Amino acid sequence: MSPVPNVLRQLAVDWRLVLMGAVLVATALVFNLLSGGLFLSPENLYNIAQQTAVVGIVATIVVLVIVARHIDLSVGSVMGFVGVLIATLMYTAGWHWVEASLAGLAVAIAVSVYQGALTAMLGVPSFVVTLGGLMSFRGAAFLVADGKTQPVNDLFFQRLGGGFDGAIGVQASWVLAAVLVAALVLQTVLRRRAKAAYEVPNPPLWLDALVAAVPALIVVGFVATMNAYQIPSKDEPQGVPIPVLIWGSVALVLSFIVHRTRFGRYVFAMGGNPEAAALVGIPVRRVTLMLFALMGVLITIAAMVSIARLNDGTNSLGTGMELYVIAAAVIGGTALAGGSGSILGSVLGALIMQSIDSGLLLLDISIGLRYVIIGQVLIAAVVFDVVYRRLTGDAS
Amino acid sequence: MSPHASLPPAGADPAWGGPAPDRLSAPLVEMRQIGKSFGGVRAVDDVSLNLYPGEVVALLGHNGAGKSTLMKMLAGAYPIDSGEVLINGEKAHIRTPVDAQRCGIESIYQTLALADNLDAVANLFLGRELLTRWNTLDDHRMDAEARKVFHRLNKNFRNVRTPVRRLSGGQRQVVAISRAIYFNARILIMDEPTAALGPEETAMVGNLVRQLKAEGVGIFLITHDMPDVFGLSDRLAVMKNGRMVGAYRTADVTEDEVLGMIIAGKQPDGKAQAHNF
Numbered sequence: 001m002s003p004v005p006n007v008l009r010q011l012a013v014d015w016r017l018v019l020m021g022a023v024l025v026a027t028a029l030v031f032n033l034l035s036g037g038l039f040l041s042p043e044n045l046y047n048i049a050q051q052t053a054v055v056g057i058v059a060t061i062v063v064l065v066i067v068a069r070h071i072d073l074s075v076g077s078v079m080g081f082v083g084v085l086i087a088t089l090m091y092t093a094g095w096h097w098v099e100a101s102l103a104g105l106a107v108a109i110a111v112s113v114y115q116g117a118l119t120a121m122l123g124v125p126s127f128v129v130t131l132g133g134l135m136s137f138r139g140a141a142f143l144v145a146d147g148k149t150q151p152v153n154d155l156f157f158q159r160l161g162g163g164f165d166g167a168i169g170v171q172a173s174w175v176l177a178a179v180l181v182a183a184l185v186l187q188t189v190l191r192r193r194a195k196a197a198y199e200v201p202n203p204p205l206w207l208d209a210l211v212a213a214v215p216a217l218i219v220v221g222f223v224a225t226m227n228a229y230q231i232p233s234k235d236e237p238q239g240v241p242i243p244v245l246i247w248g249s250v251a252l253v254l255s256f257i258v259h260r261t262r263f264g265r266y267v268f269a270m271g272g273n274p275e276a277a278a279l280v281g282i283p284v285r286r287v288t289l290m291l292f293a294l295m296g297v298l299i300t301i302a303a304m305v306s307i308a309r310l311n312d313g314t315n316s317l318g319t320g321m322e323l324y325v326i327a328a329a330v331i332g333g334t335a336l337a338g339g340s341g342s343i344l345g346s347v348l349g350a351l352i353m354q355s356i357d358s359g360l361l362l363l364d365i366s367i368g369l370r371y372v373i374i375g376q377v378l379i380a381a382v383v384f385d386v387v388y389r390r391l392t393g394d395a396s
Numbered sequence: 397m398s399p400h401a402s403l404p405p406a407g408a409d410p411a412w413g414g415p416a417p418d419r420l421s422a423p424l425v426e427m428r429q430i431g432k433s434f435g436g437v438r439a440v441d442d443v444s445l446n447l448y449p450g451e452v453v454a455l456l457g458h459n460g461a462g463k464s465t466l467m468k469m470l471a472g473a474y475p476i477d478s479g480e481v482l483i484n485g486e487k488a489h490i491r492t493p494v495d496a497q498r499c500g501i502e503s504i505y506q507t508l509a510l511a512d513n514l515d516a517v518a519n520l521f522l523g524r525e526l527l528t529r530w531n532t533l534d535d536h537r538m539d540a541e542a543r544k545v546f547h548r549l550n551k552n553f554r555n556v557r558t559p560v561r562r563l564s565g566g567q568r569q570v571v572a573i574s575r576a577i578y579f580n581a582r583i584l585i586m587d588e589p590t591a592a593l594g595p596e597e598t599a600m601v602g603n604l605v606r607q608l609k610a611e612g613v614g615i616f617l618i619t620h621d622m623p624d625v626f627g628l629s630d631r632l633a634v635m636k637n638g639r640m641v642g643a644y645r646t647a648d649v650t651e652d653e654v655l656g657m658i659i660a661g662k663q664p665d666g667k668a669q670a671h672n673f
Contacts, residue, residue: 200536260532265514281524
């Protein structure tokens with residue numbers, strides 16, 4: 001054994017994620033070439049990031065649902081229902097956006113817990129429960145406002161969806177980058193200290209530094225790009241769009257839950273071996289219910305961003321979104337059989353899908369061909385997943 | 397290093413009351429007239445069985461005889477329909493695996509109840525994770541503690557951070573057994589612990605059983621393997637069609653008599669049953 005692979009093996013680097021990052025970069029470069037430099041322009045990248053946010057937010061939690069061997073087909077419909085409800089409460093009932101959003105949150109959690117309870121307590125397959133939900137809550141979205149479009153006029157609320165005033169500006173963006181880089185450094189230092197304290201072997205310092213430097217560079221590069229985009233009629237560049245900020249925060253919180261809490265570990269254990277999870281005393285039903293409740297929270301956030309972005313709530317909001325969300329999770333390496341997947345993977349998966357969609361649009365490819373290509377990309381991702389697991393001996 | 401190491405081995409220390417003190421002490425586990433039905437099927441019917449400290453009781457029978465069901469009730473995996481369980485002479489209410497763990501009951505299952513996608517450390521602590529003061533997972537402490545336990549069982553076990561599906565049968569068994577050792581089992585249920593193992597690893601399990609027995613742990617051993625039964629157990633109990641055929645001192649019966657009990661449900665002639673050891 002040569003020393004280099006040994007060193008590499010000590011790292012907790014997910015090579016699959018690295019590979020997906022490479023796929024994303026390659027996709028971007030190819031489209032950039034074909035579009036004559038349009039694809040990698042700050043404006044296009046800004047738009048891609050902003051457009052991916054809603055699907056990306058929901059994909060983070062759908063990853064966990066799939067990891068736990070469940071599925072949620074109702075995400076688009078529930079988001080539509082909650083979105084129209086919030087918009088109606090603001091526009092027709094005249095509520096403040098905070099009150100309306102809290103009401104939407106309560107309804108979303110009730111809906112999710114209802115579906116989760118059928119799954120967790122009675123053992124009805126989540127596929128069936130949420131397939132019913134896909135239809136019912138689309139109907140409910142129509143019933144809320146009798147099918148009438150509900151405009152969203154609150155200027156502050158509108159910023160949640162991005163758009164003209166929907167970014168945090170240059171200065172705040174740099175502060176954000178600095179905070180994130182500092183957090184990365186701090187995390188690395190603390191991890192090394194903790195490992196040393198328990199006499200767990202540490203990889204060499206330069207390697208840890210390198211591993212922390214990659215995400216740090218991505219953060220700085222991303223902020224620099226967002227700060228380079230200026231809407232022609234404005235005096236200042238945009239900076240990080242608020243929906244992307246929300247998506248990033250959601251992804252960080254969910255990653256924390258996955259890696260640092262019992263709940264996250266139990267979700268993975270239940271997906272890996274449900275029988276074992278029950279035998280060691282994991283409260284499987286409670287964890288499943290909590291998982292669905294968390295889904296309700298994230299659906300509400302996505303609904304808010306979505307109606308703020310579109311400036312209205314309509315009964316068709318989120319139609320077909322379940323397909324994009326599940327595709328993002330799967331492209332991001334989540335196994336439909338359960339037990340494996342990552343939040344960061346879903347972020348990359350959502351970005352890869354949106355980049356391809358947006359790139360094809362830039363190249364003026366017809367909508368029919370776009371659907372054909374994106375569908376095949378999804379299949380390619382699953383084929384890759386199957387082959388990768390076979391090669392690494394992870395096939396179940 | 398072992399949580400049991402401070403205990404005197406059973407039968408060796410005069411302070412414990414002589415050469416075989418545990419025969420006189422209260423049973424560690426007393427199962428009285430236990431019953432369990434699945435739908436209309438009586439899986440376990442009016443079964444009583446005791447286990448004493450430092451004793452290995454082999455539980456035998458055909459597939460479907462009810463032995464695994466009986467043990468799963470003791471481990472809290474199935475609710476008990478009728479009858480009662482006494483632990484150290486006191487009535488125990490075992491409804492969930494967590495209740496059983498609180499009574500000091502640990503199980504090592506035939507199917508090796510491990511989450512294949514998690515690493516050895518996560519599996520060792522699954523359901524009983526060590527937490528920091530902020531209630532988050534204390535990964536490094538778990539890592540360090542796990543390495544100690546694994547090292548005790550298998551000095552060559554280093555890949556504690558890869559998913560257990562990539563480990564060998566023996567290494568997986570080490571993880572399963574470590575759960576029992578780390579959490580201080582007083583009562584251990586082993587369901588065909590050597591079924592998936594090679595000869596060397598089987599010997600490791602045998603040595604471990606003897607070691608735990610010497611430390612005063614009571615062990616129920618479900619097995620089909622006659623050498624295991626006669627090599628490791630003090631008593632044996634045979635079940636057939638959900639009922640108890642009989643419990644005997646292992647030294648009192650022959651292999652043919654045991655097979656007769658398993659196959660025909662026939663009690664051997666002229667041998668006294670033994671409800672303690």
